[in-house]
Amino acid sequence: MKRREFLTLTASAVTLAGAGGLILPRRAFAEDKKWTIGFSQCTTIEPWRAQFNKDIIAEAAKHPEVNLIITDGEDKTEKQVADVENLITQQVDALLISPKESAGLTGVVLKAIDAKIPVFVLDRNVDTDKYTQFLGGDNKLIGKAAGEYAVEILGGKGKAKGNLVEIWGGLGTQPAHDRHDGFHEFTDQEPGIKNLLDQQSGDWKQDQAYNIMATALRNNEQIDLVYGHNDPMAYGAYLAAKDVGREKDIKFIGIDALPGEGVTWVKNGELTATFLYATPGAEGLRQAIKFLNGEKVEKTIVLPTEKVTKENAEAILKEKGL
Numbered sequence: 098m099k100r101r102e103f104l105t106l107t108a109s110a111v112t113l114a115g116a117g118g119l120i121l122p123r124r125a126f127a128e129d130k131k132w133t134i135g136f137s138q139c140t141t142i143e144p145w146r147a148q149f150n151k152d153i154i155a156e157a158a159k160h161p162e163v164n165l166i167i168t169d170g171e172d173k174t175e176k177q178v179a180d181v182e183n184l185i186t187q188q189v190d191a192l193l194i195s196p197k198e199s200a201g202l203t204g205v206v207l208k209a210i211d212a213k214i215p216v217f218v219l220d221r222n223v224d225t226d227k228y229t230q231f232l233g234g235d236n237k238l239i240g241k242a243a244g245e246y247a248v249e250i251l252g253g254k255g256k257a258k259g260n261l262v263e264i265w266g267g268l269g270t271q272p273a274h275d276r277h278d279g280f281h282e283f284t285d286q287e288p289g290i291k292n293l294l295d296q297q298s299g300d301w302k303q304d305q306a307y308n309i310m311a312t313a314l315r316n317n318e319q320i321d322l323v324y325g326h327n328d329p330m331a332y333g334a335y336l337a338a339k340d341v342g343r344e345k346d347i348k349f350i351g352i353d354a355l356p357g358e359g360v361t362w363v364k365n366g367e368l369t370a371t372f373l374y375a376t377p378g379a380e381g382l383r384q385a386i387k388f389l390n391g392e393k394v395e396k397t398i399v400l401p402t403e404k405v406t407k408e409n410a411e412a413i414l415k416e417k418g419l
């Protein structure tokens with residue numbers, strides 16, 4: 098095959114399976130490829146997911162031996178289960194999955210494992226450890242870093258004071274629970290910090306967080322800090338506060354630190370801080386390829402985090418060419 102022709106085929110070897118399913122001519126252009134790797138993404142409507150897909154596609158482009166199929170669970174457990182069933186039927190060589198929630202996706206992950214497909218679980222976990230590898234950020238650690246910072250900006254250890262609004266991510270996901278637990282290891286030590294809400298979930302979505310915050314603002318004259326389990330929710334809360342002219346009285350902390358979102362919002366002074374939650378797209382694919390090539394892989398890989406405040410936001414953006 099001529100080189101140019103080959104490169105074209107390589108680029109087209111990333112298949113974005115449409116809503117109609119996976120009946121795409123995969124084999125037709127994948128004949129020269131050694132590995133077919135399926136990636137079941139839970140949704141693409143959230144910016145972090147879009148970046149995650151971009152990262153995995155960019156990595157796939159560096160591996161001409163790989164045919165990558167990406168499915169979109171459209172933020173519905175049933176759709177994601179069906180996607181994985183399809184990938185199992187297609188006998189992919191490896192399955193990467195970032196589950197919408199733990200419980201609902203565990204069965205189909207076990208089914209893939211039973212079918213002898215190596216499974217790489219990315220970012221959110223499932224209720225089994227029979228997979229080949231889990232790869233993602235340490236949400237407990239990130240929660241702790243956020244909690245420690247919250248105590249600091251509310252007056253410091255032993256003296257911190259303030260009314261807190263926490264907006265949870267999806268309750269069926271481990272990251273939300275870990276981000277909560279880690280945070281409270283610090284804030285619960287402070288008698289001066291009062292939790293205003295009781296496990297209110299914005300399901301990772303900006304608009305839902307806006308509504309939660311709008312109600313919290315109506316019910317509470319004094320709010321000092323918002324902890325959103327991700328940046329879109331922290332930003333949604335900020336917008337709700339801004340709409341009633343109270344944004345300057347409140348500090349907002351989020352998680353994710355996408356350059357075009359969290360880091361920019363910190364730079365603009367809209368969020369006070371965010372914590373990096375790197376997407377596992379590129380590394381996840383590299384690990385799967387490594388495994389398929391017969392190398393040993395670790396059971397768990399933890400991606401590093403970083404605190405982003407006004408002090409380093411601009412430098413981070415410059416580094417990213419923004």
Ligand code: FRU
Nearest residue numbers: 143145146221272301327374
């Ligand atoms: C995107 C997202 C991120 C968050 C992650 C947690 O769907 O909500 O914003 O950090 O999932 O799993």
